[in-house]
Amino acid sequence: MHKILIIEDDEIIAKSIEKELSNWGFISKCITDFQNIIPQFVEFDPQLILLDITLPFFNGYHWCSEIRKLSKVPIVFISSASDNMNIVMAMNMGGDDFISKPFDLHVLIAKIQAILRRTYDFSTSSNLLEHRGAILNINDNSISYNGEKVELTKNEYKILQTLLENKNKTVSRDNLMIKLWETDNYVEENTLNVNVTRLRKKLESIGLNNFIKTKKGLGYIVE
Numbered sequence: 001m002h003k004i005l006i007i008e009d010d011e012i013i014a015k016s017i018e019k020e021l022s023n024w025g026f027i028s029k030c031i032t033d034f035q036n037i038i039p040q041f042v043e044f045d046p047q048l049i050l051l052d053i054t055l056p057f058f059n060g061y062h063w064c065s066e067i068r069k070l071s072k073v074p075i076v077f078i079s080s081a082s083d084n085m086n087i088v089m090a091m092n093m094g095g096d097d098f099i100s101k102p103f104d105l106h107v108l109i110a111k112i113q114a115i116l117r118r119t120y121d122f123s124t125s126s127n128l129l130e131h132r133g134a135i136l137n138i139n140d141n142s143i144s145y146n147g148e149k150v151e152l153t154k155n156e157y158k159i160l161q162t163l164l165e166n167k168n169k170t171v172s173r174d175n176l177m178i179k180l181w182e183t184d185n186y187v188e189e190n191t192l193n194v195n196v197t198r199l200r201k202k203l204e205s206i207g208l209n210n211f212i213k214t215k216k217g218l219g220y221i222v223e
Helices: 011-023 037-044 060-068 084-092 105-120 154-165 172-182 189-205
Strands: 003-007 028-030 047-049 076-078 095-098 129-130 134-137 143-144 148-153 213-215 219-221
Touching: 003 037, 011 028, 011 105, 011 189, 037 129, 037 143, 037 148, 047 060, 047 105, 060 076, 076 084, 084 095, 095 105, 095 213, 129 154, 134 154, 143 213, 148 189, 154 189, 154 219, 172 219, 189 219
Parallel strands: 003 028, 003 047, 047 076, 076 095
Antiparallel strands: 129 134, 134 143, 143 148, 213 219
């Protein structure tokens, strides 16, 4: 069942969309804190976003740009500002479609279904792991923090993914090596040390200092 995030500050419009989506079997969430949209987006992990242009604090173009730094999730703009300039701007910022207000809810549902079919029939949705503002994008093996983004190698990504999936728990060196090389055969421990050291340097380069902690004699932990 697909999840749809509604970023619309008109409560009447947002609730009417939410109700219609529910009638069609979708899971939806209306944004209520318009200053902190990204954490809500990451937590909900939607397969499609409905995004108004005129919003409190920052407009829809800003949030589209911020979301595009993290995800390729389809974004449909819904706005009464439907002149050609705004439509072109929406598409250039990374939008996938534009629906003018006022709109028929049945037309909205039809467009949503069409986009979801095109996007997910032959691919899987991207996933995100978030911790203390750091966002690991499982789709492209990158880590983002405070607007900065760095690409990870396959091994670096696997280490960080494992630690984030077990955050606040110590992951043993043996378990990490099994995860990395998918074998219980002996692997030179120095190889793991090198990968962790490189990963820490990349995290520090975007401001994530001491993100991975060493538990002496036990392993590593992200707290």
